[in-house]
Amino acid sequence: MISYDSISLRTWSKLGQRGAFAAVSSFEIARQVPSSVIVTADLGFLSGLDRFKAKFPDRFFNVGIAEQNMVGVSAGLAQEGMTVFATTYATFVTMRSCEQVRHFLGYMRSNVKIVGSGAGLVMGYSGNTHYTFEDIAMMRVIPNIVVLSPADAAETVKATIAAANYSGPVYIRLTGGLNVPMVYKEDYDFAIGKNVLLKPDGDVAIFATGTVAYNALQAAMELARRGVQARVVNVHTIKPLDVESVLRESRACRLLVSVEEHSRLGGLGGALAEVLAGCGSRAPLLRLGISDQYHHAGDHNYLLGLNGLLPEQIAQSVFAAYSQLD
Amino acid sequence: MATAVSVPELQYLANKLRRTSLLMARRVGRTGSHLGSGLSSVEIFATLYGAVLRLNPANGNDDTRDRLILSRGHSVLSYYAALCEVGFLSPDDLLQFEVNGSFLHGHATRDLERGVEFSGGSLGLGITFAVGVALAAKVRGQSQRVYVIIGDGECDEGVVWEALMCASHYKLDNLTVIVDNNKLQYDGHPEEVMSLGDLASKLLAFGLHVVEVDGHDVGALLNAFEISINSRPKAIIAHTIKGKGVSFMEGRKEWHHSILSEDQYEQAILEQPPLPDLMDQERLK
Numbered sequence: 001m002i003s004y005d006s007i008s009l010r011t012w013s014k015l016g017q018r019g020a021f022a023a024v025s026s027f028e029i030a031r032q033v034p035s036s037v038i039v040t041a042d043l044g045f046l047s048g049l050d051r052f053k054a055k056f057p058d059r060f061f062n063v064g065i066a067e068q069n070m071v072g073v074s075a076g077l078a079q080e081g082m083t084v085f086a087t088t089y090a091t092f093v094t095m096r097s098c099e100q101v102r103h104f105l106g107y108m109r110s111n112v113k114i115v116g117s118g119a120g121l122v123m124g125y126s127g128n129t130h131y132t133f134e135d136i137a138m139m140r141v142i143p144n145i146v147v148l149s150p151a152d153a154a155e156t157v158k159a160t161i162a163a164a165n166y167s168g169p170v171y172i173r174l175t176g177g178l179n180v181p182m183v184y185k186e187d188y189d190f191a192i193g194k195n196v197l198l199k200p201d202g203d204v205a206i207f208a209t210g211t212v213a214y215n216a217l218q219a220a221m222e223l224a225r226r227g228v229q230a231r232v233v234n235v236h237t238i239k240p241l242d243v244e245s246v247l248r249e250s251r252a253c254r255l256l257v258s259v260e261e262h263s264r265l266g267g268l269g270g271a272l273a274e275v276l277a278g279c280g281s282r283a284p285l286l287r288l289g290i291s292d293q294y295h296h297a298g299d300h301n302y303l304l305g306l307n308g309l310l311p312e313q314i315a316q317s318v319f320a321a322y323s324q325l326d
Numbered sequence: 327m328a329t330a331v332s333v334p335e336l337q338y339l340a341n342k343l344r345r346t347s348l349l350m351a352r353r354v355g356r357t358g359s360h361l362g363s364g365l366s367s368v369e370i371f372a373t374l375y376g377a378v379l380r381l382n383p384a385n386g387n388d389d390t391r392d393r394l395i396l397s398r399g400h401s402v403l404s405y406y407a408a409l410c411e412v413g414f415l416s417p418d419d420l421l422q423f424e425v426n427g428s429f430l431h432g433h434a435t436r437d438l439e440r441g442v443e444f445s446g447g448s449l450g451l452g453i454t455f456a457v458g459v460a461l462a463a464k465v466r467g468q469s470q471r472v473y474v475i476i477g478d479g480e481c482d483e484g485v486v487w488e489a490l491m492c493a494s495h496y497k498l499d500n501l502t503v504i505v506d507n508n509k510l511q512y513d514g515h516p517e518e519v520m521s522l523g524d525l526a527s528k529l530l531a532f533g534l535h536v537v538e539v540d541g542h543d544v545g546a547l548l549n550a551f552e553i554s555i556n557s558r559p560k561a562i563i564a565h566t567i568k569g570k571g572v573s574f575m576e577g578r579k580e581w582h583h584s585i586l587s588e589d590q591y592e593q594a595i596l597e598q599p600p601l602p603d604l605m606d607q608e609r610l611k
Contacts, residue, residue: 058465064495069454069488076458079436079443099448100485104455108436108445 002028004154004187012153013182015048017174017211018117020153021087022048025160029085030056033164036083039063041070043088047117067097071112075104078111083164089123090116090132090173098138105169106142113163113170119149120175120210120261121290121303128297132173133290136209137266139171140239146192147238149173149260149268151213152183155236158190166192175261176211177300183214183234193237195245202229204322205249205283206314208259209235209268212304216259218311219318226315228322230257241271250281255322257286259314261304264289286321288314331377336544339411340372341599344571346410346420347403348598352591354424360432361575362582363477364403366508366541366566371408373547374473383413386438392470395456398477398506399433399446400583406430414441450483452476453503457489460501460559475504479511482520487532493559494533501559502551503534506541508568512582526563534561541566573597 002008002024012020026049029036037059044053044062053060061077063070067088074086086093093116094101104110116135123130140147148163148170150156156174163170183198190196198213199220208216213234220230233249235242250256256276258269269287276285290307304310308317344365351359374394375381382388396405406423409415415430419440422428429437433447443459444452456474463470480486493501505525513519522528529536535555539546541564550562568582569575572594586594 061461061496063488063492066485066488066492068450068485069457069492072451072454072485072489073458073461073492076455076460077462078458079455080459080462082462100451100454103445103448103451 002157006186009154009182009184009186012157014179015153016178016180017150017153017156017176019048019178020156021115021160021174022052025157026052026085027055028161029164030059032161033083035081036085036164037061037077039070039074039077039084039086041065041067041088041092047087067092068100071097071100071104074112075108075110079108084112085115085164086112087115087117089130090119090135091130094132094135094138094171101139101145101171102142106144109144109169111167111169113160113172115160115172115174117174119173122175122177122300124299124303125297128294133261133263135173136238136260136262136268137270140271144169145239146170147173148192148236149175149209149238150236151209151234152180152211154182154184155190159236162190162192173210180211181214183217190236193240193242195242196234196236197231198234199230199232202231203253204228204230204255204257204318205253206230206232206257206259206318207235207246207268207272208232209238210261212259212261212309215309215311215314219314222311222315223318226319228319230318235268238268238271241275243275246272246275247279250276250279250283253283254325255286255318256283257318258288259309260289261309262289263292265292284321286317288317333545333548336372336376336548338601339376340369340544341601342411343372343404343407344368345595345598345601346407348586348591348594350403350406350420350423351586352588356585357424358583358585359403359424360400360583361403361586362510362568363398363401363506363508365570365572365575366568367401367475367506368404368570369542369544369547370475370504370506370564371404373544373551375408375412377548378551379473381412381441383441386414386441389468390470393443393456393459393472395444395452395459395472395474396434396446397444397452397456397474398449398480399452401506402432402434405434409441412441449477449480450485453486454489456501457493457498460493460498461496463500464496464498470500472501473504474501475506478505478507478509478516478522478525481505481522481525490529490532490534497557498559499556503559503561505561505563506566507563508566510568510577510579510582512579514579529561529563534559536561536563538563538565542570571598
């Protein structure tokens, strides 16, 4: 049984999202779900899964550098009754294997949980082949797949365990590197499809997903110093979107904002726009995210800065939009 | 489960599957159907369903059943015909082939109650799935066997080779890969479209035990299936003829997916060996 005490949360944040999955969730899932196995495409060591492999040699399968086969083999295992976690870099599993994901998870509804790590811009100097800012759009358009995007390491633990106990296909998008900031400093309730209000009150609603949710929180504090009160909502489940929460905030606020380490097209902002377009909301939606282009490589913060996703930049963008409201 | 086990009985079953395939093709009319591969696979299905597979049509979820995964998803004519022969589908079900909203699509959709293990249609995917299914049986120490049918054209897909490499790595001797080697893909002969070279050597190099047989000789197929191999998967290269059994279709790429007119149907049926009991089949008209 794992404990969500403050020491654990601090330790996990040092491991980052991928590390927390490997060091914490994988073992807890193995305990809770006896039929669970992990499949990887030559990313076991990097993902920190060697300890898991040593402890559960018959529940860990490496298919080599073959992401398409990884998804197919995972589906075969899953349709035989196993709960399968398939993990590698988000970029390769969602894009090289996109059709496999559609076929085996979407169409055939195989009980496979894809853990895509290194999503967003965290791969830094590795460059655009390793960045992943198209994945939310691609995964959420496929029927039957739950799309999760945890905000910190603790939420990664909760999301992956929830995925293990959910019967059906899930895509779990992991962002950030080591030492991801803590959005949660104490235990809280996590449920797939239920947004978490991180900061209440205010006539601006910032919807954030992934590790940049921390930046959104920081931005809200900066906005408060400038006299603008913003609430912050963590959308850890992109699909199924918590429509009720979105509508509630949209009715209560004058300005809506989305913050994501993903393209401004088709991600969280896109999903919100789809909901808001049909509901009569008069609050404008400011979509903050990665611009629609491939940048030169740089470190994570540099890239976040290029895309206006650092806390001060988010605050400035929101402040500017807020100032223009009638 | 079919009880035919002798070679003449299997041949009889094959003849029946071929007739049923033609009837279904005729019935869909102007929609057309995948006749070429439907007919090249007839003896493979007859041997598998007639003598090899241990199935339980009364319970499609029976965990001990052998798994047949049709990776090359478009040979449904003879596949559905075979599922009907062993009792997973009824003759009435076959009437639903390619009817709007029916479950008998042009590529089969996974439905264990109807004996379908895999949703086919996109080439290269079924064999990766089969590797996972065989791996699951291996790690659980279960004795069911896994069979997967792929086409020679399908071998153009790179993921096929990822799957074969993986099957050998995990020593999946419960897996048999059947290549319906009909030597004709959509655009023509593989030597013109994309040469497969020496397929047997390639499979050998990927660690499989390879057997080559005449894919229209049910006796030879049966012998190939009965070979038991330890510690590595088995490949059966079944040399077949696309459109087999109908003179004007054999070896002609135009019949990959095509419309069978009334006249053509009559001619095709005239070429079939006579069968004494065509009662069920007449209903398909």
